[in-house]
Every structure is written in C-alpha cells, then in structure tokens.
Amino acid sequence: MCGIAGIFNLHEDREISAGTMARMLSVLKHRGPDEFGMYRDGRAALGHARLSIIDLSGGSQPMCNEDKTVWITFNGEIFNFIELREELIGRGHRFRTHSDTEVIIHLYEDHGPGCLDYLNGQFAFAIWDKKSRELFLARDRMGIRPLFYAMNAGRFYFASEIKGIFAAGEIKREIDPAGIDEIFTMWCNVAPRTAFKDVYELPPACYLTIKNGVVSRTQYWDLVFPEKPEEIGFEDAVEELKRLLVDSARLRLRADVPVGAYLSGGLDSSVTTALIRNFSNSPLKTFSVAFEDKDYDESSYQNEMAKALGTEHHEVRCSYSDISRNFPDVIWHTEKPVLRTAPVPLYLLSRLVRDSNFKVVLTGEGADEVLGGYDIFKETKIRQFWARFPESQTRPLLLKRLYPYLPAFQGQSKAYMEAFFNGGLSDTRDAFFSHRPRWQTTSKNKLFFSDALKEAANGSTPEDAFRMCLTPGFENLPPLSKAQYIESKNLLPGYILSSQGDRVSMANSIEGRFPFLDYRVVEFCAKLPPHYKIKGLNEKYILKKCMSRYLPERIVKRSKQPYLAPDGKSFFNDGKPADYVEELLSESCLGEYGYFKPGPVRLLFNKFLKGGAIGFKDNMALVGILSTQLLHYRFIKNFNCDVTIKDIKVAG
C-alpha cells in the first residue's frame, strides 16, 4: 500500500524534473513512508512512496518487465497474486520478485487492459508502455484505492491524492463550486468531479489510456443487479455466501506483516473478526474507538465481542476536544468538505493501529451496501409500501421501526415523521425515490451559499451528473436493487471508502482490507432475491443466518446502529468555540473566501454557541461550512509542499 504519482508528456519528449517528482512524493509520504522510488525518461515519470507489506525486500517500485519496456507504479494489493503468478509462470513468464506488483506487469503484457478482469484486489496503478508509447491507468472495481489526475500545458499529472498533483506546481489550485454543490446535496462528489476545479478522480472500475495525446476512459466492470433475482434456495445461498466470505477473508490475510481487525461492536466487523478467528490461524489483535459521550459509545459490545473471540483488544477513547483538535488535519486528508465529523475518530483509530506496530487491518465496510444493511433501504421499503395506499393511517407507523437508536427521532410525533418521509412519495418511479428525503434535507443547507457560489455552481445539477452514471436498465430494477446501486456507486466510494476509509487510514500509513468488497461477494449478493437480504424489516438477514453460530447472540440480535460521532457540539466545547472555528467562521474570513453568506453563518454559529437541542440539518451545515473553509485555508491559501524526503531510489 502506497502512494503513487507521475507526469506524462502528452505530445513530445520534454524533461521532467526530479525535483518536481520529489515534491509530489513528499506530500504523499504518509501513504508510504518505508521507501521512495522514481523512474524517468523523456516522456514519462513515475513515482512511488512505499508501505512495505508483501515481499519486503524485493518489491521496490517503480518496477519493470524483463526487457524494461513496461514500467509500473502501483498502490494496493492483488489478493489472488499467488494463483495468478503460477499461471503466468506456466505460460513462460520469468519473475524476479515475489511481489503482487510484478504479476500485474506480466498480465498486462499478455492481455493489455484486459488484465483487469483477472485481478481480485484493491488497487490504483499506472503503467508506462514504452513500446506502444501508451500510458495506462486503472482503479479497482469498488473504488477502494484512489487515483486523481489533471492536465495542463501538454502534460498529464496523476497522484493517489490531489495534494500530490498540486505539489507539482503546474495546476491552479481552485475550489470547484459545482463540487461543493454536489457535496451539499449527496454528501460526496460524482466522479470524475472533485471539490477542485480541473482536477479529476478516475471513477471506480474505470481505466484511462493516453496515446498520441488522446485521453480515453473506459468502464471495465459494473455492479449488475438482475431484473429478476436468481433462483437459488435460501439454504444454498447461505452456504455459498459463507464459502465466499471465508475465501475472501483468507485471501485478505495474505501479507508478510501481521494483520489486525477493527471492531465497531456491530454485526459487520464482528463477522470479519469471526472469519479470521474461525477460519485462519492468524493471531488476532483488534482495535476500536470508544466515545466519552455515552450516546455514541459502543465499547460494551466491542469488549464482549473481543472477549468472545479471545482477541487482544485495544481501544482509543475519543472526546469532543479530540474531534475538534484533529478536524483540520483530517480535512487535509479527505481533500473535500464533509458533513459529519465521523472521519475523525477513524483517523485516531488508525493512529492507534500504527502505534501498535500494525500496518494492515480487516474491516466490515461494504456489508451494508452489499447486503442491505442501511436504514435507507428499509426506509425505501416502507415508503414504497406506504405509497401504494397513501391515505393509510397504519402504514406510516412502520416508520417508527426505523432509527431505534435515535432518541430525537423516536420522540417525534407520527405527523412529523410522515411529513419528512413523505418527500417524493407520490412518484415511486422516480429513479432516486430512495434517496429523495436525504438529498432534499441536505440541499436545504444551500441557503448558506453566497450568491457567487450559487451563480458559479449553476449549470448541470448533481442529480443530472449522477444520472449519467446509472447502469442501462436501471429503471426496471426492483426498488431495493435501485437503492443499493445508488448507495454503492455514490456514497460508498465518495465518502465511506474515501473520507472515512482510505484517506484517514493511510494518513497513518494503515491499509484497510474489506472482505465484503471482494467482487465475487459483491456479484453474488447482487443476484440474491431482495427478501434474503431484508426479511420484513430485518436487515442483512442472510448474513445473520450465515454467521450467527460464530457470534454472541447479543451482537446478532442487536438493532442496527450506524457509526456516528458527535458533530457540531465538538467545536463548542464548554460553550466556547475552538480558536480556528471562531476565525474561519468570522465575517471577514467568510467574506474573503467567498463561499458562504456571513450573516446566516453567524446565526448558525450563535445557535451552537447557545447550545441545546440542534437538529441533523444544522449539524450538517456547521460541519460542511467549517470543512469547506478549512479546505480553502489548507489547499488554496496556505498550501505547503516542501521536499521532506531523502534517498529517492532511481530506477531505470
């Protein structure tokens, strides 16, 4: 796991400076602090910051093929590399290392872009093919590992993080109003757009080829839900899911360093931990976040699970002031505004893992998307049911079954709940029926946008952009499949796997691995009948059936608890705003940066200062505005990319 970066001359050979490459790698060194490497010729430069996990002594990068005509810089893991290596050797390829990197090179030699079909992993890489004069960049199916790019003055720049591109010094650093508009609608960007103008994200499951100055993008895989589910008996489905999960976890324990696990106290991470415990011989250390605020704390479940599985358990305790203190650094890593503080505790957690001398953790991410765990799926089911008989007095009562963990939600009257979930109820054919209440509520906070931001964001809407990403035949899918597809294409890569995933774990040089996101698991679950996933209103039903005998009953029976952290309150500890909050939300600073109206933000600020009950929407507003201001401060106003690394190995 690593950081990658590079520069490519689109039209002709032109020297690429080593100093520029050193700057690009310097800002990525948190991703790969173990060694640095660079390859340069007249046309292309590839850089690599390495976190050594597989073939510790032989896996240095950039790496090349036998005759040095194909060069790669690679971030991630190919979990089935052992099997692929054997096949390639059988076909006459000679290997110099035992790393997974070399497998990609030889597969590419044989299959070109078709090599991606063989890879089971989480990856982003660039291959420079000197013979065909082509640069090839690719990203894994689900979007676990990141890749960004930009172009200017005949050059193409790429890096694992946007800061790597900016460090080259040739791309103007500017926030994209349309990118902010997307986040204040869907909580994330619609790739390839990012929060920065003219900087793009390679969407998941896509590759780019660049040849003769022409850049083209191809999607090589998509999440396919059948219009009619596969006919498979429930018991057979349970067995097959188990077989796949065990195998997925087995592959993800492949490493030349010890592998740990996150334990949240919920079902999914308990399952991944139980898979390691019951189906492998790995010694097991587990890691958790505990909250000082009891409303968010799940440590009793975490400890119960650790005890039941006999793991060596470690936890980091997170307070309000921890969140406030670390938030600016977290935004440096997320590289986009966030509407929740939830990435911060995960940043503290990866730090704990690093301090325990671990580099790799397995986590339960993806289970909710793949197996229908989120409340938004149950919510959709109820709203769909209600919409068939809108006058019903009893149908909306089912809404009470949602969000049992939110006192504020449970405390409200039926009429209020109905009004909230009624949004878009009349149009069940709406492609975004499932996400309408969430997006509508989030969009309300655009009232804080300055006229200039509104004006600049005016054009295609976030919804239009996302509609372009939908798979053909989307409109004919069952409602649950539609909602799962949206969640898996939108929030999963755009927020869960990035702002709460790769960016905050790699900030501390920790690699996350996700057994539920093995593409075989994902493809299998997509084909299952929806009622295997949500039975009545019992979410992830098949997973519970499949794994219950390995888990304590209290964990399996527990109602679904999403991962949340204290939001706005964290920044106003003891009735006082943190210094930087006061500064960044001041009239002068808001006016200078120009994204938000100072008057309304002041009223919001005062509301938090006063304390008391504050709703979701206002919390999203505060966190979103503050993180946008921080983004500007760190990336536009005070961007720092000094060279801080030495000993870059030159390959070639």
Add this chain to the structure above:
Amino acid sequence: MKEKIREFITKNFLFGASDSDLNDSDSFLDKGIIDSTGMLELVAFIEEDFGVKVQDEELVPENLDSIDRLADFISRKKVLA
C-alpha cells in the same frame, strides 16, 4: 407574538435568509423549514420564551406548523394556564 415567532423561525431555521417568502399561514413542513429533529428546537423555544408546557400529545402539526397556528396554540395555552 407573531413577530416574536417569526423572528425565531427566521433566525433559527432560515438563518435570516428568506424572510420575505414566509407568510403567517405557510406550513413549516411543506416549506421544508423544519426537519425531522428541528421540532425539538421549536418546542424548547415555546417553553422557554412563552412559559408554556407542551404535552407530548400536543406535538402535532395542527398546533405547531405555521406562525398562525403557533400563535393560536400559545394563546390557548396561556388562557388555560
């Protein structure tokens, strides 16, 4: 009283943004002014600023969902108190 309510709604939920769009009879729910948790803020305001106690069964849109309705509700409660 209506002015005081209007000021609270405008400041607390609209953040001063679109005062002119809000009529006394407009439904807060239909206009999306109050979200699913915002009602708690509204109740806290009535209880603190007008000294009335709101019972659980009174938490219905008929009492709370516009400036007019709120003013009526508060007046009725005050008479009873």
